Amino acid sequence: MQINPSSFLQEMQSLRSEITPSAGLEPQVLRQVGNTSGADFASLLSQAVGHVNGLQQTSSNLATRLEMGDTSVTLSDTVIAREKASVAFEATVQVRNKLVEAYKEIMSMPV
Template identity: 40%
Template structure:
């Protein structure tokens, strides 16, 4: 099984670059009241992407178990690992957001 960590890293860097381009188009969040809507849209699309990866992985697993000759075990395992990594990253982002929220709520006013 030939897993390319570099290609996954490059995909992540490309996503970061796209996110930076989107944020550089609106440099002042406070001056843009629609930024909250854009953030929620971006967050929803990211979560939907992770969900799609998990659903695709599950359908590939089911097809492989049913004997689909077009799927190899390596393809199924790669899809499963990508979905797992994406889910773990989503959980880590959620944890960081919750930590930031707790810190903000504990700040003295």
């Protein structure tokens, strides 16, 4: 399966606007990646994991504020943030599984 990095980046950037919760909290890990043609894989992976972490922290913060009775946070915002964090985490786990599988396949190749 071929994955085009530029189309993947464009899709992620288009989803970025949907990730920001309407409750006024913006994760600090969201930042423009820019041109990734010269970026190394470790940097991109680190940014992706940081992004997932930011989504989880935002979700947790919204849930805590809702439980404490903050009227500016709605249940729908909290549920949506939690689902986005869940989907992002599951996607990260799947990417990790594919990377481990590819590594094992490469290591089992005869030299």
